[in-house]
Amino acid sequence: MLRYATKRLLIAVPMLLMASFVMFLMVSFSGDPLSRIRSQDPPPPPEALESLEKQLGLDKPVLERYVIWLFGLFRGDFGQSIMNIDIGAELGNRVTVSFRLIFLAIIIAAVVAVIVGVVGALRQYGFVDNVVSTVVFVLLAVPVFWLGVLLKHWAVSFNETVGSTVFYTIGDGSRQNATGLALIGFLVLPTIVLTVNVFASWSRYVRASMVEVMNADYMKLARAKGLSRGQAVWKHGLRNALLPFVTIVALDFSALVGGAVVTESVFQWRGMGDFLLTGIRNLDVNVVMAWLLIFAAATILMNLIADLVYGLLDPRIRHS
Amino acid sequence: MTVTDPSLSLVEAAVPVQGRSRMPAFLRRYLRNRVSVAALIVFLLILVFAFVGPMVWKYSFDVFTDDNSQPPSLDHPFGTDSSGYDTLAQVMRGTQRSVQIALFVALTATIIGAVVGALAGYYGKLVDAVIMRIVDLVLVFPSVAVAAVLAYMSMGTETSWITIAIVLSLLAWPIVARVVRSTALTLAGTEYVQAARGAGATDLSIIVRHLIPNSMGTITVAVTVLTATAILSETSLSYLGFGVQPPDTSLGLLIANAQAAIITRPWIFYFPGFFIILIALTSSFIGDGLRRALDPRQSAGAGS
Numbered sequence: 001m002l003r004y005a006t007k008r009l010l011i012a013v014p015m016l017l018m019a020s021f022v023m024f025l026m027v028s029f030s031g032d033p034l035s036r037i038r039s040q041d042p043p044p045p046p047e048a049l050e051s052l053e054k055q056l057g058l059d060k061p062v063l064e065r066y067v068i069w070l071f072g073l074f075r076g077d078f079g080q081s082i083m084n085i086d087i088g089a090e091l092g093n094r095v096t097v098s099f100r101l102i103f104l105a106i107i108i109a110a111v112v113a114v115i116v117g118v119v120g121a122l123r124q125y126g127f128v129d130n131v132v133s134t135v136v137f138v139l140l141a142v143p144v145f146w147l148g149v150l151l152k153h154w155a156v157s158f159n160e161t162v163g164s165t166v167f168y169t170i171g172d173g174s175r176q177n178a179t180g181l182a183l184i185g186f187l188v189l190p191t192i193v194l195t196v197n198v199f200a201s202w203s204r205y206v207r208a209s210m211v212e213v214m215n216a217d218y219m220k221l222a223r224a225k226g227l228s229r230g231q232a233v234w235k236h237g238l239r240n241a242l243l244p245f246v247t248i249v250a251l252d253f254s255a256l257v258g259g260a261v262v263t264e265s266v267f268q269w270r271g272m273g274d275f276l277l278t279g280i281r282n283l284d285v286n287v288v289m290a291w292l293l294i295f296a297a298a299t300i301l302m303n304l305i306a307d308l309v310y311g312l313l314d315p316r317i318r319h320s
Numbered sequence: 321m322t323v324t325d326p327s328l329s330l331v332e333a334a335v336p337v338q339g340r341s342r343m344p345a346f347l348r349r350y351l352r353n354r355v356s357v358a359a360l361i362v363f364l365l366i367l368v369f370a371f372v373g374p375m376v377w378k379y380s381f382d383v384f385t386d387d388n389s390q391p392p393s394l395d396h397p398f399g400t401d402s403s404g405y406d407t408l409a410q411v412m413r414g415t416q417r418s419v420q421i422a423l424f425v426a427l428t429a430t431i432i433g434a435v436v437g438a439l440a441g442y443y444g445k446l447v448d449a450v451i452m453r454i455v456d457l458v459l460v461f462p463s464v465a466v467a468a469v470l471a472y473m474s475m476g477t478e479t480s481w482i483t484i485a486i487v488l489s490l491l492a493w494p495i496v497a498r499v500v501r502s503t504a505l506t507l508a509g510t511e512y513v514q515a516a517r518g519a520g521a522t523d524l525s526i527i528v529r530h531l532i533p534n535s536m537g538t539i540t541v542a543v544t545v546l547t548a549t550a551i552l553s554e555t556s557l558s559y560l561g562f563g564v565q566p567p568d569t570s571l572g573l574l575i576a577n578a579q580a581a582i583i584t585r586p587w588i589f590y591f592p593g594f595f596i597i598l599i600a601l602t603s604s605f606i607g608d609g610l611r612r613a614l615d616p617r618q619s620a621g622a623g624s
Contacts, residue, residue, distance in 0.1 A: 141596075143597070255462065
């Protein structure tokens with residue numbers, strides 16, 4: 001197990017380095033961050049442009065810029081922002097806000113997906129399964145932002161009927177200094193919106209792998225040696241069916257982050273989503289890079305954890 | 321697959337002989353499932369709506385009418401927005417753009433993914449290792465974010481639908497490559513592939529003649545699944561303002577413009593959303609039907 005864990009870790013680190021390099025090249029070649037300033041009317045003096053280029057390091061070749069940026073990271077320096085934002089300071093708050101939403105959604109989606117998937121598999125092509133499958137297919141097809149706007153609209157009318165603000169439809173609660181339980185009002189709607197697509201797709205995986213497991217020989221053996229259906233499912237089925245699911249959760253992490261960007265935008269959160277979108281609009285390359293780096297690192301970390309959990313749960317890997 | 325003589329197939333349809341029909345077995349299995357057939361029909365109707373509709377409908381998506389903020393009526397079945405644009409015409413045009421992008425992404429990404437996946441699975445070892453690391457690398461980044469960076473930072477508001485389609489394809493192929501690779505890995509070890517190699521077939525001809533045709537099931541399903549995900553990615557991107565840009569329009573852009581009017585002019589919000597759901601839903605039902613038809617083992621006991 002230790003060898004397995006070390007091996008996984010040794011893959012993760014170069015992976016992150018490669019990812020940071022690819023992303024640096026991608027952002028550097030996708031456009032000139034000063035194009036907006038260059039096309040200003042009246043045109044800014046060439047000396048001012050040159051000094052700005054020097055300040056942002058744009059006069060150096062890409063590889064050199066990458067190395068400087070990378071070494072800056074080790075000192076906690078994310079580079080100069082065109083809009084003069086202190087990137088490091090800005091990140092702290094926003095990361096908390098966004099990851100709270102993302103992890104809440106992962107947990108809820110996973111739990112609901114397992115329940116729905118297992119029930120569907122045990123009642124395969126029965127009435128319950130057909131109804132649930134249809135609902136799941138519809139939920140898979142609903143665009144995140146459309147559902148978000150719709151829920152906001154419903155919440156506003158609900159609040160009006162009740163006469164007090166139960167569900168907040170704008171902001172992440174930091175402006176109201178909401179903490180602890182008070183945050184729930186802010187989190188409910190965005191979490192539902194973000195959970196819906198993911199839970200629907202995960203429940204299909206759980207259902208499919210549970211169906212496969214139910215037909216496996218060891219399940220027949222478990223029944224033959226006298227276990228009830230429920231016991232067999234609980235002791236042998238679930239564990240084998242959920243093993244591949246761990247990997248799926250990690251694999252879908254980056255898709256979930258994409259969904260979170262859209263969700264945060266619908267609810268006008270000042271989280272990582274807004275950070276990225278404003279960064280792109282302003283062609284603020286270092287902001288965009290800080291964002292990509294954080295989520296690339298998070299994705300790689302999620303995959304590493306999934307590999308380790310898989311190793312812990314699967315005796316074939318644990319004892320190798 | 322052989323070319324079917326229409327007269328022959330008519331005779332056979334009239335006198336069904338078990339096991340002698342010219343229709344491929346998987347197609348017959350597909351057509352037996354009512355939901356899959358309905359999904360296919362609805363999807364084809366959407367295509368007609370999107371591509372033929374704008375040619376025959378009396379209003380154009382970019383020309384004002386004299387009616388502002390009209391609820392749905394006979395003259396404007398989907399109503400109009402506050403500037404007087406006919407929502408039906410806009411939804412037709414938006415559907416056209418969104419479907420165009422989704423199909424482009426599904427086909428391009430599937431072709432790239434199938435070729436790359438087949439190469440990885442066939443050659444194995446170093447080629448496989450390198451390809452799969454590239455695949456992992458692309459999948460590390462959230463595609464909506466990267467697409468926004470690539471399409472918007474390079475083109476700004478000049479972004480055209482084809483740029484977005486290309487960018488989304490470049491981000492979507494790894495998913496297909498993964499699936500095709502695992503099929504190709506199994507196939508590469510089979511006896512007929514080894515026989516072909518023994519008979520002196522080149523690697524290229526084995527991949528083109530054996531691996532890809534035999535992974536066709538996986539590949540077909542991938543096209544439909546990707547159509548559904550691509551339409552959701554494109555509309556999200558356009559909703560955020562980094563996708564299709566005005567004066568052109570897409571279903572995502574229509575919803576972005578309509579979100580403030582959900583109370584006063586709900587029709588301009590509901591109709592585009594309804595079409596996104598319909599397209600994504602029918603393509604995943606078609607995909608599910610294909611999967612069942614291609615893998616009869618899975619649909620054992622399927623009564624409906």
